Amino acid sequence: MLAIKIKNIFLQKWKAVMECTNRLKTKDVVVSVRDCLTLKHGSWKWLVARIALSALLLTMGGLIYIAYREQSLLLFRWLDALGLNEEVSALRRMACAGEVFFWVKYNLPAGLWLLSYMLMVDAVWTSSESAVSYVFVYALPFLALLSEVLQHVGWLPGVFDWMDVCAYVCAICLFELFKFLK
Numbered sequence: 001m002l003a004i005k006i007k008n009i010f011l012q013k014w015k016a017v018m019e020c021t022n023r024l025k026t027k028d029v030v031v032s033v034r035d036c037l038t039l040k041h042g043s044w045k046w047l048v049a050r051i052a053l054s055a056l057l058l059t060m061g062g063l064i065y066i067a068y069r070e071q072s073l074l075l076f077r078w079l080d081a082l083g084l085n086e087e088v089s090a091l092r093r094m095a096c097a098g099e100v101f102f103w104v105k106y107n108l109p110a111g112l113w114l115l116s117y118m119l120m121v122d123a124v125w126t127s128s129e130s131a132v133s134y135v136f137v138y139a140l141p142f143l144a145l146l147s148e149v150l151q152h153v154g155w156l157p158g159v160f161d162w163m164d165v166c167a168y169v170c171a172i173c174l175f176e177l178f179k180f181l182k
Contacts, residue, residue, distance in 0.1 A: 050123035054116045061112035067095035068105040103163050111167030114144055118175040144168045 065075065066088055079088050117140050125133040148165050150156035 047123055050119050054120040057112045057116035061109035065109045067091050107163040107167040111171040115171035115174055141172050
């Protein structure tokens with residue numbers, strides 16, 4: 001019963017996002033990240049701005065990851081299978097022109113991705129105050145922090161990193177600030 005209710009709510013929210021997307025196709029609209037904070041809550045421009053900011057954060061995290069991380073990671077095999085070796089090599093050559101801080105290379109992408117997820121899910125749920133929306137918004141942040149704790153105690157493979165915890169907490173705080181400012 002609960003699963004059917006969640007499915008129906010999700011489909012309703014998805015339909016609202018698709019309607020906004022269709023409106024964008026018919027209107028010439030430019031929305032900046034700054035506008036995201038000043039748009040009227042619940043307006044379709046507000047929704048599109050949140051989704052655009054989420055996509056931007058996701059892309060930034062991905063570009064940092066591709067540009068600076070070791071090529072032995074699974075992601076690079078996927079990109080190779082997609083035939084994107086030349087593009088990846090070009091991006092890595094441009095990025096090698098300058099060195100970045102350790103935390104930018106290893107921790108910032110995870111924080112950007114987590115913030116992107118939270119903004120996207122919040123936008124899809126159009127800032128609903130229901131318990132189900134909170135579960136969807138905060139499930140991944142909870143799992144991210146839990147995974148670090150479990151790595152610390154040795155119950156999950158991986159290396160515990162305080163900087164990952166800081167990146168996750170910063171993402172959660174920025175999300176809460178973003179919600180407060182709306």
